[in-house]
Amino acid sequence: MPYADVGAFPVPDAVDDDRAVFAADAAPTGWLATELGAVRPGDVVAVWGAGAVGQLTARAAVLRGAARVLVVDRYEERLRMVERHSGAEPLDYRRTDVAAELRDRSGGRGPDVCVVAVGSPPADRFGGRHADRPDALREAVHACRKSGVVVLLGGTDGFVDAFPLGTVTERRLTLRGVRRPDLRDVPMLLDRMARDELRTEHLATHRLPLAQAPHGYALFRHRADGCVRAVFTP
Numbered sequence: 001m002p003y004a005d006v007g008a009f010p011v012p013d014a015v016d017d018d019r020a021v022f023a024a025d026a027a028p029t030g031w032l033a034t035e036l037g038a039v040r041p042g043d044v045v046a047v048w049g050a051g052a053v054g055q056l057t058a059r060a061a062v063l064r065g066a067a068r069v070l071v072v073d074r075y076e077e078r079l080r081m082v083e084r085h086s087g088a089e090p091l092d093y094r095r096t097d098v099a100a101e102l103r104d105r106s107g108g109r110g111p112d113v114c115v116v117a118v119g120s121p122p123a124d125r126f127g128g129r130h131a132d133r134p135d136a137l138r139e140a141v142h143a144c145r146k147s148g149v150v151v152l153l154g155g156t157d158g159f160v161d162a163f164p165l166g167t168v169t170e171r172r173l174t175l176r177g178v179r180r181p182d183l184r185d186v187p188m189l190l191d192r193m194a195r196d197e198l199r200t201e202h203l204a205t206h207r208l209p210l211a212q213a214p215h216g217y218a219l220f221r222h223r224a225d226g227c228v229r230a231v232f233t234p
């Protein structure tokens with residue numbers, strides 16, 4: 001295990017494994033997104049993508065005191081989780097005019113911080129019409145308030161076409177990106193888990209023995225059977 005002395009942390013007794021496992025990646029990523037977005041108390045925050053990362057970004061924004069947090073996706077079960085577990089408001093983009101809703105729910109200005117967490121490239125490639133990651137990024141850039149911050153999470157293939165650069169300059173937007181979470185946040189997040197501020201076990205939708213890992217990854221990749229995360233037990 002490379003760098004085990006750097007990347008291993010004691011898990012508080014009050015945190016069970018199904019909760020703690022999310023401190024490894026999705027929770028610190030969501031936390032970092034809100035740090036890069038400089039989310040402040042009273043802000044309106046919009047998140048594209050209600051996977052584990054999007055949901056934990058939304059929860060991080062709530063914990064930082066955002067006045068409203070809105071999460072955009074199309075999967076009903078994920079949007080229900082957003083409502084039940086993060087304290088954020090779900091927006092189903094198949095049924096809603098997202099741009100208009102975001103404007104309305106942010107006093108007509110647009111969200112202060114927009115985070116794009118719309119899924120790994122392999123899942124997107126199989127994901128049908130909304131496979132195009134820049135769709136969400138474009139929507140975020142257009143929705144964000146003047147002088148707001150847009151944060152892009154995760155790996156990309158490196159190049160995108162038709163990026164609305166003029167809007168970035170016209171609206172004085174700050175654009176930030178991140179691919180790896182910060183391990184320094186892990187102990188703080190474990191403490192929040194121990195205090196029940198951060199609950200993640202609902203994201204472990206599938207529990208499988210390690211031998212079924214390929215099946216678990218396939219469920220995750222295709223978002224099949226309501227899979228948000230498959231957790232493997234050795």
Ligand SMILES: NC(=O)c1ccc[n+]([C@@H]2O[C@H](COP(=O)([O-])OP(=O)(O)OC[C@H]3O[C@@H](n4cnc5c(N)ncnc54)[C@H](O)[C@@H]3O)[C@@H](O)[C@H]2O)c1
Pocket residue numbers: 025026029048049050051052053054072073074075078093117118119120121123130131132135136153154155178179180181228
């Ligand atoms: N440290 C990091 O920076 C880090 C760590 C883990 C994951 N990530 C990245 O975060 C992103 C999200 O990861 P995840 O595991 O939650 O992914 P996921 O595939 O489980 O969820 C992504 C969600 O985005 C939604 N989506 C797709 N296109 C959309 C659109 N145009 N508008 C609104 N919603 C849309 C999908 O319906 C899906 O529910 C990925 O890009 C991943 O690479 C980054």
